[in-house]
Structures are given as C-alpha cells and as structure tokens.
Amino acid sequence: MSAAARRRDPSPALPHAIALEDLAAELRRSPGRVRALAGEDHLRTLPGGRTAVLPAGARAALAAAGRRFPFRVVAHANLKGGIGKTTSALARATRAAQLGYRVALVDLDPQASATLALGVEVPDGAPIFYDLWSRPAAYLPAALAPAPGPLALLPSALENSLLDTSLQNPKAQKNAVRDTAAALREAGHDLVVLDCPPSLGAATISALCAAHHLVIPVGTDAFSFKGLELTLQESAAIAETFALPAPAVHVLLARYDARETVAREAWERLRREHGRAVSPEPVRATSLFGKLLDRGEGLFASRRTHPARDAYKALARRILE
Ligand SMILES: Nc1ncnc2c1ncn2[C@@H]1O[C@H](COP(=O)(O)OP(=O)(O)OP(=O)(O)O)[C@@H](O)[C@H]1O
Numbered sequence: 001m002s003a004a005a006r007r008r009d010p011s012p013a014l015p016h017a018i019a020l021e022d023l024a025a026e027l028r029r030s031p032g033r034v035r036a037l038a039g040e041d042h043l044r045t046l047p048g049g050r051t052a053v054l055p056a057g058a059r060a061a062l063a064a065a066g067r068r069f070p071f072r073v074v075a076h077a078n079l080k081g082g083i084g085k086t087t088s089a090l091a092r093a094t095r096a097a098q099l100g101y102r103v104a105l106v107d108l109d110p111q112a113s114a115t116l117a118l119g120v121e122v123p124d125g126a127p128i129f130y131d132l133w134s135r136p137a138a139y140l141p142a143a144l145a146p147a148p149g150p151l152a153l154l155p156s157a158l159e160n161s162l163l164d165t166s167l168q169n170p171k172a173q174k175n176a177v178r179d180t181a182a183a184l185r186e187a188g189h190d191l192v193v194l195d196c197p198p199s200l201g202a203a204t205i206s207a208l209c210a211a212h213h214l215v216i217p218v219g220t221d222a223f224s225f226k227g228l229e230l231t232l233q234e235s236a237a238i239a240e241t242f243a244l245p246a247p248a249v250h251v252l253l254a255r256y257d258a259r260e261t262v263a264r265e266a267w268e269r270l271r272r273e274h275g276r277a278v279s280p281e282p283v284r285a286t287s288l289f290g291k292l293l294d295r296g297e298g299l300f301a302s303r304r305t306h307p308a309r310d311a312y313k314a315l316a317r318r319i320l321e
C-alpha cells in the first residue's frame, strides 16, 4: 500500500459552495439573516454576481440555527443494478458537503463508478476498502483521496470484487464497514456515505451492519421491486442475526417520468406498500446527470436548479435533520 489515490482534474471553482438563497431556504430564514449567521469571511461572489457560502459558513449557519451534526452512516443499496445507487450516493454526499457536513464517501463497488465520477485516479497499490478493512485505523485517513471541498473519498477498484472470498467470516462481515466508519469518525467525519455494488454479497452485508440509514433506489420495473423486497428482507435478517438495530429505510423512486402510466402506478404502489419509508418526492428522469458527469461535476456542484435536485434535497433533509 503506497501511492494514495489522487484527483485527476483540477476541481471546478468553489464546487461545494452553496448559493445564499439555497441555504436560506434550507434554514427557512431570510438571506440577510443567513449571511450574518454564516459570517462575511465565508461568503464569495460567483461569476454573475450571486453570493455563495463556503461549507464552513454553511456549517456555522446550521449550528447557529440549532442543527446538530451527529455521526451517521448512510448506505445506498439495491440488489438490482443500474437504478441510481451511485447517483444518489453522490447527490447525498455533495449536498451534505455543501451544507458543511464533513463527509466521507466510501466506494464499495468494484465497478468504482463513484470514484470515476469524482475524477479520482487510483494508482496500482493505492489502498482501497479491500486492503484496509481489517485494520482501518492504521490506514485511514491516509487512504482517502482528496475530492473537492470537505468531501473525502475512499476510492474503489476491481480488487473489491475479491471481498466475497476474503470477507466470509460472519464476525468480520459484521465489523469491517463498522470499524471503517468508526475510524472515519475518529478522523473527524460526521457523515459516511456508502455506495454498494448491485449484489447482496459481503460488502453490502457489511455496509448494512454499519448503516443508520439505508437508501434503496428503485426504478419503475418489476426487477427493481423484486430487488427492493430482497434488499429489505436481507436488511431485516442481518439486524436479527447480528443483534443490531435495523437502519431507517428510505425508498427512492428514481428516473420517474410522470407521463408514463407505469411510472405513476409504481409511485402509487410504493406509497401504498411502504408508506412513510418512501422518499418525499420521486427523482425525475433527466439527462442532466449524464451531462454533469461528462463535465466532471456533481449534481450539487453545478448550482443549476432542477426538479431532480429538489427530490434529492428533500431526502437529504429527512436524513440529516
Ligand atoms: N434520475 C435519473 N434520470 C436519468 N438518468 C439517471 C437518473 N439517475 C441515474 N441515471 C443514470 O442511470 C445510470 C445508472 O445510474 P447509477 O450508476 O447511479 O446506478 P447504480 O444503481 O449505481 O448502478 P450499478 O448497479 O451499476 O452500481 C447512469 O448512467 C446515471 O447517469
């Protein structure tokens, strides 16, 4: 374990600064009041003249408004692939970072989509979860790749696919991600975001053992619903087997198109069958994600307004408040 991962591209300007109006809406206070709570030192003027607040200012404003920052681990999992786990994990991590949370994103997926999306290059031999789960305190935070703003990334690589053979012992499965999260907490992070592979293998089981919150993105297709049921069953079985508190579940309907009957029916069915566990709003289908990814920008790094952002904001509020 030598060369640590590094960012490939220079980060976009002020990627995690939040627009003053956005922060004011989040805190339900006037922009003038929020400006004072954040402190003039933490304000910046963006091209075009808008005012943005740096994460430290956002944190100060949140704290002054009574928000606390208890340590939390949020897992994103679904047996079904390609339905928005990584997109959701990235949105959660970047939104929380904008609000001043000290966020660590742990990429557990051998496909390394989150790592790629953040533009992080992982040289051969750079430590990933596979290398350090048995002794995380010894290798973290040195293994974290600098991502923009107060967002740190434990990158992933193909070797994480070997976890199913190296992480077989139930006690090790119970503790691997929990110990990693504890080491991140020790290093000063207050939010750990886990991006799981599309399987219920060792990495996902370990992630579910550590999670206070479990976000299950689903699409409108039957396979997504099957994946949702299996993921819920697995989460309940894990809590029982390991005598752990079950995480709070949030079912997130992603890629929603209200013009499609099948999408409207899926939304109704989710709300009927899962009630308050369903995230307040579905995430609309949009090409924005792909475009931002091409530019190396996250959903919240761009500061563009979009209904899909509002859906992620609503869920972030529910998890973080
Ligand atoms: N709301 C959305 N509208 C349109 N496209 C979306 C939306 N959310 C995600 N996508 C796109 O769908 C694809 C899959 O998303 P993502 O990688 O987040 O899924 P995943 O569940 O993490 O996949 P995997 O199971 O392979 O890890 C990506 O190309 C992403 O840009």
Ligand SMILES: [Mg+2]
Pocket: 085, 086, 087, 109, 113, 195, 196, 197
């Ligand atoms: Mg993914």
